[in-house]
Amino acid sequence: MAITAAQVKELRDRTNAGMMDCKKALGETAGDMEAAVDWLRTKGLAAAAKKAGRTAAEGLVGVAVDGTKGAVVEINSETDFVAKNERFQEFVADVAKLALGVDGDIEALAAATYPSGGTVAEKLTDNIATIGENQSLRRTATVSVDQGAVVSYVHNAAAPGMGKIGVLVALEGDADTATLEALGKQLAMHIAAANPLALDADGLDADMIEREREIAKAKAMESGKPENIAEKMVEGSIAKFKKENALLSQLFVMDNKTPIADVVASAAKEAGKSITLKAFERFQLGEGIEKEESDFAAEVAAAAGVSA
Incomplete structure (x- = not known):
């Protein structure tokens, strides 16, 4: 399927990954935005974003x-x-x-x-x-x-x-x-x-934890480590995710x-x-709401060689 400039821009906004990496991720996942985010994260090309979409409203x-x-x-x-x-x-x-x-x-x-x-x-x-x-x-x-x-x-x-x-x-x-x-x-x-x-680790969304686990597994498999080490890597990643995202275990910003x-x-x-x-x-304000910026989409189109 044809990947549009708007899709590339949205993925770039959500992950801070490079433009060409975003284009490749969308190509690898047939334009599925959520799968593309996971693909980039598996490759270590995107930060673990907490928000569902770019804050724009x-x-x-x-x-x-x-x-x-x-x-x-x-x-x-x-x-x-x-x-x-x-x-x-x-x-x-x-x-x-x-x-x-x-x-x-x-x-x-x-x-x-x-x-x-x-x-x-x-x-x-x-x-x-x-x-x-x-x-x-x-x-x-x-x-x-x-x-x-x-x-x-x-x-x-x-x-x-x-x-x-x-x-x-x-x-x-x-x-x-x-x-x-x-x-x-x-x-x-x-x-x-x-x-x-x-509030605490038990309150974290189960689907979100499972998604993090699948990403961690993919990263562990790509590392080439022995299975027992890979399993420990996955559990370590999940423990870190829970600690960093549950309020009671977060480190006080002060x-x-x-x-x-x-x-x-x-x-x-x-x-x-x-x-x-x-x-x-x-x-x-605006969590999860995407507001179009057509001028930048045109810029992405020119640089990435995709249709606007």
Whole structure:
């Protein structure tokens, strides 16, 4: 099948592999994007990307906290200009607060009553007509604790409670509020930077682990090592993947040596109270959304000799 410039560009964006390597990978896998990513990784030509696709959508991620519950929402727009619009920012703030009551149900959020009347979906339609640009209510999630604190953090905030990365951290325990808030802020900043995929190793997606295992097996086979050594290489790769992608085993970005589980335990010991990291949510604007850039695709076509 003919490999298009757009396919080459998408694979290059997702893997940072060379243009010709991307073209070859797509050729070897009959244009299957996911298989091409795995092919490049097996050959050692691509980094182990965590995200499902290139982050490209505009808009804002908004967070809201009420007592021991927090909510995060993502609302997209066509351009970054809209994200700076006061009307759009007010809408994001209002929707984040409403999200506290829907427990992650995006349809229920769309149907929720908006403060000025009508539903969230109707207000969104009105905003589209008024601002003159398409917008969408993409996703929402909540975290909560019975006793303790939920702490929010927005990286590079465009306005209070909203920006391009929003994080919620749920800390269960009987430590004082100031202690939980300080610890939660540090953990949230770590989560924003390190992008863990689950709270602990058991929470990592089983299909993802299996995919990593198949890639590790292919690499081990290509190494030419004896079977018993190859098996140890595979298990070592999986153990490393779990450690690097589960929050509790990640090394704290503040010192790059202390596991997050130990950071929490140390804070609890110092406070003389119980503290458990119960849950977290991390939304990054545009995760998994691909936005076309036709000019660059034409550049790839010229260099790679494929059809645009």
